[in-house]
Amino acid sequence: MQQWWIAVLADLPENDQLNVAFVDVGHASMQVCIAGFKKGQLKILAHSFDRSLGGRDFDEALFQHFTTKFKAEYHIDVNQNARACLRLRAACEKLKKVLSANPEAPLNIECLMEEKDVRGFIKREEFEQISIPILERVKRPLEKALQDAGLAVENVHTVEVVGSASRIPSIMKILTEFFGKEPKRTMNSSECVSRGCALQCAILSPTFKVREFQVQECFPFSIAISWKGAAPDSQNGAADNQQGTIVFPKGNPIPSIKALTFYRSGTFSIDVKYADVSELQAPDKISTYTIGPFQSTKSERAKVKVKVRLNLHGIVSVESATLLEEEEVEVPVTKEPSKEPAKMDTDEVPSDAATKGPNEADANMEEAKSAADASGVENGVPEADKPTQMETDTKVEAPKKKVKKTNIPVSEVVYGGIPAAEVEKLLEKEYEMALQDRVMEETKEKKNAVEAYVYDMRNKLSDKYQEFVTDPEREGFTAKLQETEDWLYEDGEDETKGVYVAKLEELKKQGDPIEVRYKEYTERGPVLDQLVYCINSYREAAVSSDPKFEHIDLTEKQKVLNECVESEAWLREKKQHQDSLPKYATPVLLSADVRKKAEALDRFCRPIMTKPKPAKPATPETPATPPPQGGEQQQQGDANADPNANAGANETAGAASGEVPPASGEPMETDKSETA
Incomplete structure (x- = not known):
């Protein structure tokens, strides 16, 4: 329906409702839905169905027709042979599709049964004649949908048809006659459901931004709740009676929540079931909920509030149960004093009171307090003996009822579901099956490894391994490979993983030496060059x-x-020995040995040839001349010193200390006079 809304979005009216009938005739069932469309809004008006009316019923009619015909003509009973039944049903399904586009169609099946070839022929009129009992059931869901929606045929503006069986011409003819208009195929019959579901998911998801569109869905069944209620004379020993009510009537909007109130003194249970199962072809009970245990603080029955939810997916469940108890609690109720005395006091305050300082305000408060005390004594009534009229007016103790809410546990039993113990067994079985699958996969991999090794080694023996194996060795190994290949397709077709592993190891005992000789020959040259370069x-x-x-x-x-001479001599000796051997002989000069020799030579020579140069000795410094000793000599030296030299020394010291020396001696005298 969402996809149809996208297709005709520009034609939707702003105010008037556009009623559209969607008819889905699939392989196994038929559904009719009437929806009302407005700009940006969709509302489901009615929904009806026939769970056993679909394309397979027409296939069955053709199957029974040709079964009777072949029994009379060829003296064979197809019902006695399962394979023949499957082949005939498949042929009848193809025949139905051909008759949807052609007025007649043949039926030919080779070796259907008892090595007999059968042939048949049927016209569309004959097909419609044998399908009359099925076609008569098509109108019932249509009439029921209109009745539930409260619409007349004239109020349905458009009819949309989907489903594989809707291509049958007789069904299209019935729909046209019933609605008085030609059904349309605006939507793709094969993709409309999946695309509509994707669009609805996008509407519900907060991640995607889609054009605002409101969908008002309704529930196509009536849901009732039943419980055991106490009879009026139950206290006298009478049995409990079963009571119930419909909580979600047919056409109820979804999602929805209903609250039910029960008066119970202990644990009780309620049943959720379908109110009408005449057309549902399913058990009426959906689930049972046990509410409790709970204990009421009073002897009388407690008030229990039960919430029943019909969620967005059409699943009914008891969401919660709450115990409601009333308690009387004394709560202090405060009354506000009259505001008139406050206004009088405010009026008596002089206008210049706000300008007084804090000391004056304190003094006035003390005077007022003294005056009040004095007036109390003069009247003959002490301050403590005065009646507290204000306290009596402001606080009043009054009882108040408070509702105490307590959550009650709810346990669920869903009928038709799998028990928890059975679920655990199924999970264990699933784990065992997964383990078996993994073992089978590993076994298959090992078998493929044996097969790949046989093909690969056989090709290499006549190609690049030809010079590295003797003729007798090649013939024997080739025969072994052929024997293994024959075993794989005969006795070794369904062996275990260990057998394939052992078979591969047996082959590699003969093939690995050949591969080693070839590998050493190809890798020896670069490794020798590396050792020669190092030497x-x-x-x-x-x-x-x-x-x-x-x-x-x-x-x-x-x-x-x-060390270089020794390594070179070792290399020369080994190389001469290796060159004298044929390629199919076991090598004496291995690449690994050459690498080890190069590493040993590098490990010995590198520390010697990369030894750092010794550091140069440091030059000894000339000792400084010691200064003259004695205070008199120092004073005399200072007196005889050149004043220019002193000035230069001062400048140097000032520069060294980062300070700027004075320009003349006058600032120094000024500083001394200021200090004095």
Whole structure:
């Protein structure tokens, strides 16, 4: 419906309601919904259905027709053979689709049963004739939807048709005659439901921003609640009677909440069920809720308020239960004093009172207090004996009723649901099945690994591994691979994981040496070049006259040369031995050994050739001349010193201390006079 709203958005009226009938005839059921559209609003008016009217009923009519025909013509009973039934039903479904577009259609099935080929032929008129009992049921949901919506046929402005079975011409003819107008196919029958659901999700989601559109949904069933109520003479031993009421009538808006009030003295239960199951074809009970336990503080029955919710998804549940008890609590009620005396006091205050200082105000308050005390004594009534009329007027103790709310536990039993114990068993079974699936996947992987190894190794033996294996070895290994391949497709088709692992290891015992010889041959060249480069580099550094190596002792350099000569001799010997062997022989010069030799040479020579130069000795400093000793010599030296030198020294000291020296001696005298 949301998708239809998008398709005709520009044509929706502002005020008048546009009534649209949506007819969905699917494979197994038929649904009719009448909705009212306005600008930015959708309201469901009625909803009716037939849960067993759909395209499969027409398939069944064709199936029964040809079963009877083949039994008479070919003397075969298709109902006695399950495979033949499946093939005939599939052919009847295709035949129904052909008849929707053609006036007649043939039916041909090879070897249907008892190696007999069957042929049939049917016209559209004959198909409609055998489908009359089904077609007569199409009008019932249409009439019921109009009746529930309170509309006449003339008030339905548009009819939209979806569903695979709606393509049958006889159904379209019935819809046209009933509504008096040609049904439309504005929506894509295969995508309208999924696209409408996606749009509704976007409307409900706070993440997506869509055009504002209000959907007023209604519930298509009547929901009732029943409970055991006490009879008037239950105190005399009479049995309890069953009572109930409809809480959500048919067409009730969703979501919705209803509150029910019960008077009970202990735990009780209520049943949620469908009020009318004549067309529902399902059990009437939905669920049972046990409310309690609870204990009332009074001997009489307590008031229990139960909230029943019909949520947005059409699921009915008891949301909560609350125990309501009234308690009398004495609450002090305060009355406000009269405002007239306050006004009189305010009027008597002189206008200049606001301008007085705090001391004056305190004095006036003391005088007023003294005057009040004096007046009390003169009247003959002490201050303590005066009646407290103001206190009596302001505080009054009055009883007040307060409602105490207590939440009551609610337990739920849903009929048709799976019990918790059964759910646990199913979860365990699911875990076991998942474990079996994982083992099967691993077994399949190992089997594929064996098969891939057979194909890969067989191709390499005649290609790049050809020079690294002898002819007898190749023939024997090829025969082993062929034997394994035959085993995989015969006895080894359904073996365990361990068997495939053992078979792969057995093959690799013969194939790994060949792969090692090929790998060593391809990797040996670059590794040898690396070792030769390492030997030549350290040898050149040891015999070099470069100044950066002058600090290294000659004995240390000789050690480097000896190590290089030893490594070179080892390499020459191993290489000559390896070159004398054929490619299919086991190698004596391994890449790993060459790498270890290069690492050992580098580990020995690098610390020697990268030894840092020794640091240069520091130059000794000249000792400073000691100053003359004695106070007289120092004073004499100061007196005989050149005044210009003193001035220069002062300037130097001032500059060193970051201070600017004075320009002349006058400021110094001025400072002294000020200090004095």
